Amino acid sequence: MPGDLRQGRIVIVGASLAGLxxxxxxxxxxxxxxxxxxxxxxxxxxxxxxxxxxxxxxxVAAHATALPARRDPDADWRLGVRATxxxxxxxxxxxxxxxxxxxxxxxxxxxxxxRPWPDQAQAALDGVLTLRTSDDAAHLAERLAAGPxxxxxxxxxxxxxxxxSACRELGIxxxxxxxxxxxxxxxxxxxxxxxxxxxxxAHGVDLRxxxxxxxxxxxxxxxxxxxxxxxxxxxxxxVIAMGAVRNTEWLADSGLAAGPxxxxxxxxCRVFDQYGIxxxxxFVAGDVARFPHPLFEYQMLSLEHWGNAVAQAEVAAHNMxxxxxxxxxxxxxxxxxxxxxxxxxxxxxxxxxSDQVLIAQGSIxxxxxxxxxxxxxxxxxxxxxxxxxxxxxxxxxxxxxxPFPPGPGAADARPLVADFxxxxxxxxxxxxxxxxxxxLTGHLPDRRLSVVRPAG
Amino acid sequence: MAVxxxxxxxxxxxxxxxxxxxxAELRAAGVARQAGGGYLVGAYHDIVALLHDPRISSDPRNIxxxxxxxxxxxxxxxxxxxxxxxxxxLRGLAMRPFGPPHSPGRLDAMxxxxxxxxxxxxxxxxxxxxxxxxxxxxxxxPVTVICRLLGVPREDEPVFREWSAAIIDFADIKAGEDxxxxxxxxxxxxxxxxxxxxxxxxxxxxxxxxxMLSAFVNEPDPAGRLTREELAATGVLxxxxxxxxxxxxxxxxxxxxxxxxxxxERLRREPGLLPGAVxxxxxxxxxxxxxQRTPLANIEVAGTTVPKGVPLILVLAAGNRDPKRFHDPExxxxxxxxxxxxxxGSGVHHCYGAPLARIEAQTALGALLPRLVGATxxxxxxxxxxxxxxxxxxxxxxxx
Numbered sequence: 071m072p073g074d075l076r077q078g079r080i081v082i083v084g085a086s087l088a089g090l091x092x093x094x095x096x097x098x099x100x101x102x103x104x105x106x107x108x109x110x111x112x113x114x115x116x117x118x119x120x121x122x123x124x125x126x127x128x129x130v131a132a133h134a135t136a137l138p139a140r141r142d143p144d145a146d147w148r149l150g151v152r153a154t155x156x157x158x159x160x161x162x163x164x165x166x167x168x169x170x171x172x173x174x175x176x177x178x179x180x181x182x183x184x185r186p187w188p189d190q191a192q193a194a195l196d197g198v199l200t201l202r203t204s205d206d207a208a209h210l211a212e213r214l215a216a217g218p219x220x221x222x223x224x225x226x227x228x229x230x231x232x233x234x235s236a237c238r239e240l241g242i243x244x245x246x247x248x249x250x251x252x253x254x255x256x257x258x259x260x261x262x263x264x265x266x267x268x269x270x271x272a273h274g275v276d277l278r279x280x281x282x283x284x285x286x287x288x289x290x291x292x293x294x295x296x297x298x299x300x301x302x303x304x305x306x307x308x309v310i311a312m313g314a315v316r317n318t319e320w321l322a323d324s325g326l327a328a329g330p331x332x333x334x335x336x337x338x339c340r341v342f343d344q345y346g347i348x349x350x351x352x353f354v355a356g357d358v359a360r361f362p363h364p365l366f367e368y369q370m371l372s373l374e375h376w377g378n379a380v381a382q383a384e385v386a387a388h389n390m391x392x393x394x395x396x397x398x399x400x401x402x403x404x405x406x407x408x409x410x411x412x413x414x415x416x417x418x419x420x421x422x423x424s425d426q427v428l429i430a431q432g433s434i435x436x437x438x439x440x441x442x443x444x445x446x447x448x449x450x451x452x453x454x455x456x457x458x459x460x461x462x463x464x465x466x467x468x469x470x471x472x473p474f475p476p477g478p479g480a481a482d483a484r485p486l487v488a489d490f491x492x493x494x495x496x497x498x499x500x501x502x503x504x505x506x507x508x509x510l511t512g513h514l515p516d517r518r519l520s521v522v523r524p525a526g
Numbered sequence: 527m528a529v530x531x532x533x534x535x536x537x538x539x540x541x542x543x544x545x546x547x548x549x550a551e552l553r554a555a556g557v558a559r560q561a562g563g564g565y566l567v568g569a570y571h572d573i574v575a576l577l578h579d580p581r582i583s584s585d586p587r588n589i590x591x592x593x594x595x596x597x598x599x600x601x602x603x604x605x606x607x608x609x610x611x612x613x614x615x616l617r618g619l620a621m622r623p624f625g626p627p628h629s630p631g632r633l634d635a636m637x638x639x640x641x642x643x644x645x646x647x648x649x650x651x652x653x654x655x656x657x658x659x660x661x662x663x664x665x666x667x668p669v670t671v672i673c674r675l676l677g678v679p680r681e682d683e684p685v686f687r688e689w690s691a692a693i694i695d696f697a698d699i700k701a702g703e704d705x706x707x708x709x710x711x712x713x714x715x716x717x718x719x720x721x722x723x724x725x726x727x728x729x730x731x732x733x734x735x736x737x738m739l740s741a742f743v744n745e746p747d748p749a750g751r752l753t754r755e756e757l758a759a760t761g762v763l764x765x766x767x768x769x770x771x772x773x774x775x776x777x778x779x780x781x782x783x784x785x786x787x788x789x790x791e792r793l794r795r796e797p798g799l800l801p802g803a804v805x806x807x808x809x810x811x812x813x814x815x816x817x818q819r820t821p822l823a824n825i826e827v828a829g830t831t832v833p834k835g836v837p838l839i840l841v842l843a844a845g846n847r848d849p850k851r852f853h854d855p856e857x858x859x860x861x862x863x864x865x866x867x868x869x870x871g872s873g874v875h876h877c878y879g880a881p882l883a884r885i886e887a888q889t890a891l892g893a894l895l896p897r898l899v900g901a902t903x904x905x906x907x908x909x910x911x912x913x914x915x916x917x918x919x920x921x922x923x924x925x926x
């Protein structure tokens with residue numbers, strides 16, 4: 071009954087981009103019931119992309135990136151409150167402080183957090199930081215402004231590379247340590263990772279690939295790190311940029327299909343339980359979601375992208391207040407961007423879902439290019455470097471499963487595609503110390519195996 | 527597919543007051559092959575796909591010989607008719623003194639000046655009961671602005687007005703005529719206007735003013751400098767495009783508002799709607815109706831194979847009223863949301879001057895609104911300018 075769905079109690083756990091956009095969309099769609107948004111950070115929803123860019127450069131204050139509201143979501147904001155558990159039978163969210171929060175429908179948008187350094191004592195050294203929240207960014211910006219002699223960045227994914235870029239722009243010496251063969255290789259594969267490596271070195275980054283940091287050193291205060299090649303590096307600040315951890319632990323006892331790779335849902339953002347049975351009152355959106363995508367063999371995708379958080383939140387919210395036949399699937403093609411070392415990098419599709427890549431427009435020498443990725447003869451992704459205005463064309467090719475390699479005729483004074491496809495060389499993410507921000511995670515909702523031990 | 531006469535009918539001067547039924551016919555036809563060998567496209571999604579397609583060229587030299595009606599000396603081709611990487615380089619150099627990343631605050635800093643020019647023009651109307659919106663307002667405003675921005679003496683307007691008209695005529699899209707004469711006149715105007723602008727710029731070498739011509743000739747970075755020919759072609763493009771388009775946007779805007787009095791009243795009550803109203807005008811009555819491209823390969827458009835080298839005419843104004851993209855597209859709705867119109871094109875050739883045009887149109891219409899409430903159109907439809915590509919009234923007489 072559509073009338074009923076616009077009433078009742080909706081709780082959103084997660085007060086960042088996905089949570090805010092979902093709250094707005096619910097009201098937009100005519101939801102008149104009570105709406106509660108729970109967030110563990112004390113801040114109202116804010117934008118994270120500037121935290122690794124303008125904030126570190128000191129152009130924007132860390133706490134000045136509040137997200138503009140599209141409309142007043144007329145919600146009860148429970149900020150600074152952590153959700154600790156879920157009782158799906160009693161339909162209640164358990165909170166770290168206070169009474170459980172009852173709901174009729176629930177949206178989970180708890181996102182991710184920075185993967186911490188595994189050794190707790192070393193991680194606690196003064197000067198060892200992560201970057202995920204605005205408080206983190208404020209802390210790191212302050213350290214950079216103090217003029218450290220050297221910064222060590224562990225992990226050369228997008229966040230690590232952007233931090234290194236900001237350091238160089240500020241004139242700070244920086245070392246980047248990456249276990250994989252090159253920066254960004256986990257997200258973009260071999261060809262473009264070579265471009266990224268050259269770029270970092272050209273900007274004066276001390277880039278060390280194929281090494282691991284074995285220990286962080288210091289006596290209360292961080293002073294340096296040991297590397298697996300036997301060398302020791304002195305630095306004043308260490309940023310752990312080893313990817314993200316999905317905030318699903320609080321769902322461990324909920325019976326939902328929650329695990330380290332995210333919370334599995336169907337195409338309409340409805341959460342699966344641990345047996346792969348779909349629920350109809352629990353929805354998920356944003357970085358914490360794992361959702362099936364028809365363009366990528368219906369494998370479950372886990373994305374850490376701004377655009378996905380918005381699009382998925384809108385679909386989830388729409389479906390929460392719409393009866394079955396008028397529900398929508400979340401089919402958006404993944405898109406993300408990064409700016410580093412003066413370059414604008416944009417990606418559409420899933421570059422890691424590829425076996426070959428070719429440069430279809432521009433060239434590495436020009437520092438402007440479009441790389442197109444193919445998998446078994448069809449186009450699955452494209453990455454532009456300073457050529458973002460062409461991206462839409464390639465998105466169309468991905469959406470229509472167009473053949474790879476694309477036909478000749480690029481309007482950039484090259485009558486024929488000059489490059490030949492080469493292997494895309496996407497490494498096993500287990501060999502990297504940065505996490506890809508897009509991951510295909512197979513077809514199955516997470517299974518739980520129970521070991522029953524007879525008592526006594 | 528049957529050969530069609532749509533292009534002929536669209537470019538026929540009799541269609542100028544209301545080309546929209548022809549555009550609906552075009553959208554229904556999908557891709558329409560024309561008697562002269564060209565192809566017309568009018569569906570929104572097809573146009574957007576073509577504007578982003580790297581197999582589509584803007585360079586007229588890629589038109590195959592039998593269709594190549596107009597030839598232009600290579601050095602006169604400005605970046606609007608070039609492909610990457612030449613287009614990217616020249617557009618980037620032209621952008622240096624105009625917008626981000628080198629001059630991010632430039633246009634915002636002109637708001638005050640633009641408002642003042644607008645006020646002076648409106649004061650000049652005082653006491654008059656009948657005015658011509660085009661001659662008295664919509665034309666002088668952007669001309670004055672682009673003159674200041676580029677560093678062209680305003681009093682030279684009678685000189686460059688004729689060149690500009692010949693260049694616009696040269697660039698227009700027409701069906702089935704002998705282009706020899708307009709090519710001769712256009713080529714000459716391009717040469718003369720280019721020489722005029724280079725002379726102006728040269729006089730500022732070494733002692734620059736706060737204008738773009740000065741910036742071009744005094745660029746300190748050798749990699750950021752335009753050659754003399756490039757300066758001429760770029761200067762001509764900016765001067766012509768800087769006023770020949772915005773005049774239509776403002777005049778079409780006044781005409782549309784006087785035809786929709788309820789919306790005029792509403793805008794006066796809710797001036798916050800003005801930026802959205804300008805976007806809606808760019809969709810509903812855009813200044814630029816047609817753009818021409820050339821496929822570099824045989825390409826598929828809406829199930830039709832368009833051969834390499836033929837003229838491909840994108841009817842942007844037809845895409846703007848495509849019901850497959852816009853809800854209730856024939857309705858003028860200043861409060862419309864989700865309005866990603868083609869008024870400024872799309873892709874790498876997206877209008878260079880769009881931010882300036884927006885400021886000018888918002889300022890002009892905002893200042894005129896109180897005057898328009900009691901005004902009436904003297905002639906509806908008004909007499910139109912000749913061209914089908916840049917469409918707008920030649921005169922727009924109104925009673926105040």
